[in-house]
Amino acid sequence: MFHIGHLLLIQRAAKRCRHLIVGVVSDEFNLHNKKRLPCIPYEDRAAIVGAIEGVAEVVRVEHRQSVIDTWEKHPYDCYFSGDDHVGADFTRDMEKHGIEVAFFPYTQKISSTKLREQIGGSEGEATSLRKEVLFLPYKASMWDSMESVWQAVCRDEDCHAVVMPIPYADLNADGSVRRWNCERDKFPDYVPTVDWQSYDLARQKPAVIYIHNPYDDGNRITMVESEFFSRNLRKYTDMLVYIPYFAWTGVWPGNHLNLPCYEQVDKIIVQSPCYRVSGNGWYEGDKANLEDVMPAGKVKVLGSPKIDRMLQAAQNYALPDGWQEKLGRKKTVFYNTTVSPLMAYGKRGMKKMWQVYHTMRKKPDMSFIWRPHPLLEGMLESQRPELLEEYRKWKTAMQSLPQVIYDDTADLERSVAISDGYIGEYSSVAQLFASLGKPIFYNDMLLGPAEDDAEYHLAGQFMLVDEDVIYFWADYWNALCQMHLDNGTVEVLYQKQPSGFSVGNYACLFKIGTHLVLTPNNAGKILDYNLQTRTAVEVPLIAPLETGNLRYGIVYGEMVIMLGFRYESIIAYEPASSVIETLCRIPKEILDKRSESHEFLLGKPCLMANVLYVPVINANQILSLDLVSRKCQIYTVGPEEAGYGYATAYAGNIWLAPWLGGPLTVWNPPTGVMQVFDQFPHDFSFSNLPGIDETQFFRETVACGHYWWLLPMKANMVLRLDMETGEVKAVDMGFPLDAPQNEHYQQLQYVWCGDAMDGLVYIWTGADRKIHCLQNETGEEVAVYSPQMPADEAQQIRHELGREDFYEVYVWGQVAAIFEDGISRTPEAFFDYVKSGRHDGRWQQEAFCKITANGDGSCGEKIHQYVMSELTAKRGE
Structure with missing residues (x-):
């Protein structure tokens, strides 16, 4: 506490020199040496000292700095001190470096300690009158999620801070305890802590308790002692506050949407005002935030103490x-x-x-x-x-x-x-x-x-077979490529400039005249590449989403009709004019079907006469759009539990394949008659791969003649449906689709894409990163292509x-x-x-x-002020 004794010492020193440098100790210095934060924070103390006449410079002194360290950073000739330091070890160190040490009389009758006693009585009396704030960290490495709040409490003369590291167990796979831990000895030496066995929660009844473990007994890896489960702590305080142990912005972690402590705590402090909720039916247009899906009135956006630290x-x-x-x-x-x-x-x-x-x-x-x-x-x-x-x-x-x-x-x-x-x-x-x-x-x-690959095996997320070439988009290369069928060589036609996150920018590829048109998925613009001029243009969508715009498309005359996952309109793009036209807005009835389990809208369409038929993803509905009159109609097809994702037209009927599981269905639009085909091969099965729904059947479908090829997302075989008989047979690919041939290869799905031309079906498999060409009528393999680029050529397109x-x-x-x-x-x-x-x-x-609240280092102070005001309101003080 700054007092008249400090002022007199500075004034005397100023009279003895031309340039006076005054060292002001940091808040951390006080914590380390006196086990408490100063009443007046460093910034204010530095401003006060700097305003004193004769002070030329104010420097910050940290607890890890010796006086010699300070001298080396800020050279001076003479060190002024109170005479209470006569004979101190540091004075001998200074003399060795040739620094003069001058002492002034110390004001014996005035000291910070005496002033505190006069203002607040004895330490014990002061503590008894202050609100007790209890911090319950469990891992020392996560203390940073609380520290700046604790510092703010320490600065508050109306509060008394207590830090009590609590025990936790490491668990075995069956949930049994493997060992107990308590990390009290690992906390910073400037943080006073108390033994959890010596603190009586029922007697102390702290006004506020802060926790950063939200799991109680709901975690498979660790568990805190049951006495400190949130449901038990709830009984001993008026204000239970959870501060996440992590710093995070963007999408709130899905596994943190419904944690045990949420029902018990009074407040949940979060970092960002921009949180979105993953997989819970929220979209950019809804402007929903975390508060909409968390317990009402509990979430408060104030930042993260980890950023302060x-x-x-x-x-x-x-x-x-x-x-x-x-x-x-x-x-x-x-x-x-x-x-x-x-x-x-x-x-x-x-x-x-x-x-x-x-x-x-x-x-x-x-x-x-x-x-x-x-x-x-x-x-x-x-x-x-x-x-x-x-x-x-x-x-x-x-x-x-x-x-x-x-x-x-x-x-x-x-x-x-x-x-x-x-x-x-x-x-x-x-x-x-x-x-x-x-x-x-x-x-x-x-x-x-x-490491021994001499060539780079390319991964294509979609492709188009055209005469003697295959066009495809190499996702990680961010490039439009073509592979020549006669020799298998790959040529990069166009490489998109780096733009941060490049995976999934486009979803489908179509050819109209000399134009290759790519539907934008995570990109916000249609990509139109002209084969004749070898140039590309990007045509922006109206109000694009950040991800999941347009997944599917179909050629209609001189236009590509685009629709898909999350974009709320069906559009048409004409390459000749580079014009986008909105054909219709997706009806509200379909938009309302988005749910926690999925947020996709429309599946792969088909065209019959001038009518577009589009399955509503994972629903028993088909949206039709008359491309002449532009009128929309929704049909209900099959039972409510039916969930379609893919459609193709044959002989006046619409065949429908499931999105997340179920039978194949054939439907006649004029009569409404439908028939179900559910006889898949007996050994048709699925495997679980990271990031993909465990029951999703197909990655893609390819229609060729009277056969409809069903290419699996994670099923163990390619299927071929005969649309004249309804018979479904497995196609022998020559190797198991669910057994990767090279562990280096990406295999989020067993088949990446497919296409057909002239009675041949081309399937790009993930297990070996090769394109397999099969006879449509027999299913026999006639050729295998390995899209590769020599390492020296790949080097040329690197940046x-x-x-x-x-x-x-x-x-x-x-x-x-x-x-x-x-x-x-x-x-x-x-x-x-x-x-x-x-x-x-x-x-x-x-x-x-x-995207971070109070990212300037003031988060801890803001949290403390907010919690205390909420406590006052709750108590009616």
Whole structure:
């Protein structure tokens, strides 16, 4: 507490020198040395001191700084101090450096301690009159989600802060306890903590309790002691507050929508005003936010204390022993390994981790800080024991690299502050890098060509067979390509400029004259490529969505009719004029069918005469659109549980295939007569792959003559329907579709796409990344094509990473990140980008602040003020 004694010392010192530098200790200095925050924060104390006549400069003094450290940063000739420090050790150090030390009489009758006693009585009396605020962290590494709130409580003279780390158990796969832990000894030394066994909740009855574990007994990996379940804490406080242990923006995690503590707590503090809800029927146009699906009146957008902690750490950190030798002056990349990749991808996730290791090994001129998720190894022990030995082998290899620092400390923010970039998976840790304007690179678990591959096997998400070529879009290459059927060579026709997240930009490909037209899915513009002029134009949609615009299309005269997943209109595009026309708005009856289980609207259409027939996805309805009169009509076809996704026309009938499961159906529009065909081959089955609904049948359908080929998403066989007899048979592809031929290949679905021409059906399979050509009538294979590009040619279309590779604010909230594409955006390319020092993070920080509340470091104070005002209102004080 600043008093007259401090003022007199400064005035005396000012008279003895021409340029007076005054050191003001930081708030953290007080925490470390006096175990409490000052009543007046540093910024205010510095302003007061700076306003005193004779003070030329005010400098911040941290608790880790010695007086010699301060002198080296701010050289001076004489050190002024009160005579209560005569004989102190630091004075001898200063004399050794030739610094004069001058002492002034210390005001014995005035001290901060005496002033506090006069204002508030004894410490015990003051505490008894103050509101007790209890913090219940369980993992020391997650304390940063509470620290700035605790600091704000410590500054509040009307409150008394108590930090009590609580015990938690690591669980076995069957839910039994493997071991108990309490991490009280791992908390920062400036944070006073109490023993959980010595604190009586029923007697103390704290006014406020903060928690950051929302699971109670609902987590498969860890569990806090039952005494501290939210339903039990509820009995002992007037204000129970949950602060998420993670920092996150964009789409609120789906597995955090209905957690045990939500019904018990009074308030849920969240970081972003822009949250969307994944898989719960909300769309950009609805302008829905998290409050709409969370318990009423509980959610408050105030930011994340983790960001406060990060901003503080960026200004003040000390290196542990041995770190400086490895860091030197080299650029440093932070490597984050989380729980999800190994849980979801198993061996494929391990393969990616080895790929990153080998890339790091080739970069001795850089340094890397590897920080595994604190629960990772425990998760493997209980949930994925078959990976444990391989993980430990990889861990040993990582720790043996001289350029790698293994960080398992509780101080996450220090490592973020030291590092120049981030590589890893989607994680709240990446948000901390965004707050500091540092580049972020997201690994794709499904990418990583074999090290001995001399050629790059391309992946096509859709294709068009035309005479002697196959046109396709290479998603990760972000390129329109053609493969010549006579020799299998691949040529890049057009490569779209880097634009952040490139996967899924387009969904279908059509040819009208010399034009190749691509329907925009995640892109907001139609891509129109002219084969004759070899140029491309992009035609913007009206009010495009960020993802899932137009999935399907069909050629009608000189137009391509487009419709699909989430865009609420059916449109027509004419390449000759580059004009888009809206044919109809999707009826409200269909829009209202969107639900928590799916948000897609229309499936693959067919054309009969001048009428377009479109299945309503996962419903027993067909939307018809007369392309002459532009009139729409909705038909109900089959029982309510029917769910269609694909349609084709043959002999005056409409054949319908299911979206999420069920039989095939044939329907005659004029008569309304329908018939069900449910006799699939007896060994027709499904497998579960990451990210795909477990019952989704088909990826694509191809009509050729009187056969309708049904290409599986995850089923174990290609089916061929005879539309004259209704018979369904399996097609022998020569190998099992559900057994990948190369573990490096992406296989989110067993078949990527297909097309037909001149009695031949072409199927691009995911297991081997090859196009199989089969006779339509017999199902026999007649040719196999392997779309490849030699490595030297691939090198020619690569580009150096730059600003255009970053997606500024992606729909999922991954701010200013590069998404791996396996071509230009690779771990090695990212390391080179970081090493170059080209990154300017100012725009990145600006983008982050748009979607984060109180991203200026004031979050903790705002949370405390809000909670106390809510407490006052609840108590009626």
